[in-house]
Amino acid sequence: MKMITILATDGCLSSSISNMVDTFAIANVWHRTLTKSKDNRFVTKIVTADGNPVTCSNCMQILPQFAFTDAVQSDYLIIPALFPIPDSGSLHNSPTIEFIQQQHASGTTVASICTGSFLLAETGLLNGRQATTNWQFEKKFRFRYPEVDLQIGKILTEQDNIICSGAMSALMHLALRIIRQEGTSKLASACAKAILVDPNNDSQTPYATCQFTENHKDSDILKAERFMRDHLARSISIDQVAEFVCLSPRHFKRRFKNATGESPLNYLQKLRVQSARDRLENSLDNIEEISRCIGYEDSSAFRRLFKxxxxxxxxEYRSRFLMLEER
Structure with missing residues (x-):
């Protein structure tokens, strides 16, 4: 029998706790069915700092079974999603940080769900190790924790008894990973079918929309960004954009990178890919039409860029994400 301890903190997402508890309950049903056993394979318990209930971000209360000071040895400690993400200073040197560190030092596998990776990163355990998180918070995570090897495209990362999962629904992949590791592949397959999860989906990249923020103060670069957006259908070059804002290509590329964190070419490609995503999701235009609308006469070049x-x-993208009412 494997002990799964789920950490509950004020402000966590209640679904990241309840969904894990329910998934392991389903796993126990299938374990008993497949093995003809009366015993459960997993036990889930909820822990809070002082053993008292905590209030989640949706104002629901979570009732724990024990506190940090109780001597409970777990096989897994799961950190829930946090929303909103607390400031780094409010997490530093908290009893929760010390508890997570102690659990990992004792041999417990520590796993985070979605933005729970921010709390896990505060422990220092992710420094020099691979991690993932919700793709929407990539820039914030990289800024706060530059020593972490962030693999934002992955749904799951695992290294040295530390597992991170991506955006919220990836918690199901985390649960299936534990079920497969501590049960059997057959058990994990049965659970995946029961909860309608594709166990072979290992990337959150298709779901990640490009986010363009214009919160810098460089007026020339803001002008360049608007020029790129307004001329996506033209086969413009970066040198042409630099000329439009009266800067040398070299100086323009340096200014653009400093202002946006992106090279001009990568920024332009992301604009084009996002425009193509929108058309694939909301229209029945063929690939050649979409390619021309974003400045590519060669549709094969567009396909390579998009992939x-x-x-x-x-x-494949349209098949998965087309949002028209009649398909």
Whole structure:
């Protein structure tokens, strides 16, 4: 029998706790069915700092079974999603940080769900190790924790008894990973079918929309960004954009990178890919039409660019995300 301890803190997402508890309960049902046993394979318990209930971000209360000071040895400690993400200073030197560190030092595998990776990163345990988190918070995570090897495209990362999962629904992949490791592949497969999860989906890249923020104060670069957006259908070059804002290509590239954190070419490609995503999701335009609308006469070049940014071909992307009422 494997002990799964789930950490509950004020402000966590209640679903990241309840869904894990329910998934392991389903795993126990299938374990008994497949093995003809009366015993459960997993036990889930909830822990809070003082053993008292905590209030989640949706104002629901979570009732724990024990506190940090109780001597309970776990096989896994799971950190829930946090929303909103607390400031780094409010997490530093808290009893929760010390508890997570002690659990890992004792041999417990520590896992985070979604933005729970921010709390895990505060412990220092992710420094020099691979991690992932919700793709929407990539920039914030990289800024706060530059020593972490962030693999934002992955749904799960695992290294040295530390597991991180991506955006919220990736918690199901985390649960299936534990079920497979501590049960059997057959058990994990049965659970995946029961909860309608594709166990072979290992990337959150197709779901990650490009986010363009114009919160810098460089007026020339803001002008360049608007020029790129307004001329996506033209086969413009970066030198042409630099000329438009009256800067040398070299100086323009340096200024653009300093202002946006992106090279001009990568920024332009992301604009084009995001425009293509929108059309694939909301229209029935063929691939050649979409390609021309974002400045590519050669649709094969567009297909290569699109797959590099999304990990899917345009056809695969449309099949998965087309949002028209009548398909």
């Amino acid at each position: 590099r940014h999304t990990s899917l071909s345009p056809k």
